[in-house]
Structures are given as structure tokens and as C-alpha cells.
Amino acid sequence: MENIIMISGKVKYSITLDPTTWIFDDRRLDLTTYFIKEKEADNSLEEYTKAVSKHWDREIMEGAVFPPTLKTEKKFEKEKVLTGTFGMLFKPFLMNSEPEADASILLIQTKNGEIELPFKEAVDLILKFSDNGKPITADGPVHIYYGDGSNQDDPIKNVTGFFVK
CATH class of the missing domain: 3.90.420.10 (Oxidoreductase, molybdopterin-binding domain)
Structure with missing residues (x-):
């Protein structure tokens, strides 16, 4: 409590x-890094569009399977959570x-x-x-x-x- x-x-x-x-x-x-980097205006629609575009490009280029780089990115994110x-x-x-x-x-x-x-x-x-x-x-x-x-x-x-x- x-x-x-x-x-x-x-x-x-x-x-x-x-x-x-x-x-x-x-x-x-x-x-x-939060207080170091310059604060950027939050444009969530633009960020969403970029994320979807990046994902779509990746699927076109590499197929729908998870390439080793994506697995590595997920592993990095897990480690970041454990040490951040x-x-x-x-x-x-x-x-x-x-x-x-x-x-x-x-x-x-x-x-x-x-x-x-x-x-x-x-x-x-x-x-x-x-x-x-x-x-x-x-x-x-x-x-x-x-x-x-x-x-x-x-x-x-x-x-x-x-x-x-």
C-alpha cells in the first residue's frame, strides 16, 4: 500500500x-534524454502516419515475416525497459x-x-x-x-x- x-x-x-x-x-x-532534447510539438496524426508507412514499407521490402532486425529491435526495447x-x-x-x-x-x-x-x-x-x-x-x-x-x-x-x- x-x-x-x-x-x-x-x-x-x-x-x-x-x-x-x-x-x-x-x-x-x-x-x-527527456530534458536534454528539444521539445517537439506533438503531432500524433503525423507520427501515426509515419509509423504505418514505415511498417508498410518494411512488409513490401521484406515480407510479412519478422526479419532479424525487428527481433533485435524488440530485444533492445525489452532490455531498455529493464535498465532504463x-x-x-x-x-x-x-x-x-x-x-x-x-x-x-x-x-x-x-x-x-x-x-x-x-x-x-x-x-x-x-x-x-x-x-x-x-x-x-x-x-x-x-x-x-x-x-x-x-x-x-x-x-x-x-x-x-x-x-x-
Whole structure:
């Protein structure tokens, strides 16, 4: 139960988060490169079109069987999951809780007290849940980074919950 984090307060739905399951989520972010690379505009339709086109080209060129390169890519992805440092955007979870229209503050509850953030900044938070392939246990279950990465060297630790005010 110590790995469970709640989003509560001025929300329509209280949400329970279990960061130990996020390793299987395709929305995870590779934090070793996330703050380094320039942020590109998310154009999901264009990305989808490129992915489908690449797959179609591969099938035309190599047939529908899995070539050794595809098997190698899958193996690389599995190894990356086992050794990578990952995080998740907080925004989808916060928005799924359907905060009330007058919500203006997010309290990050930690074992050492509460940290107050304006709601506009809270939607950009990143929750780190994995460090070198291992769940964060000692001072976790998540570490919180601001969206701009300004606290990369000193993330918010020992998070126990979120309260929307």
C-alpha cells in the first residue's frame, strides 16, 4: 500500500495511482534524454502516419515475416525497459480526476510536509517511477520533476498523495 498515491480534493473522481505498473505503459518517458532534447510539438496524426508507412514499407521490402532486425529491435526495447530511467506525465491522471472549475492549487503531500503549486504548473509535472530499471522504493514511490526540468538535481521525494484545492 505504500506504493499507492491518491489524487483527491476538489475533483469529481478520486484517483488511485500505482506507479509500479507504469513500466508497461507506452506513455512512459525516457528521462535520460527527456530534458536534454528539444521539445517537439506533438503531432500524433503525423507520427501515426509515419509509423504505418514505415511498417508498410518494411512488409513490401521484406515480407510479412519478422526479419532479424525487428527481433533485435524488440530485444533492445525489452532490455531498455529493464535498465532504463522512466517517468510519466502527471497531466493525464490529473485531468481524468476532473478537477472542479475553481481549482487553483495542487498540494503535493510528502512525508516531510506539503508543497503548494499553482494548478497551471501542476499539469506539467513529471513523475519519475523507475531508476535504472528498478522501482523507486527508498524515497518514493515517485520523484517529481517540474516540466522545465529546473529541479532535476533536487526532485520532490517521499510523495504520499496529491490534493487539489
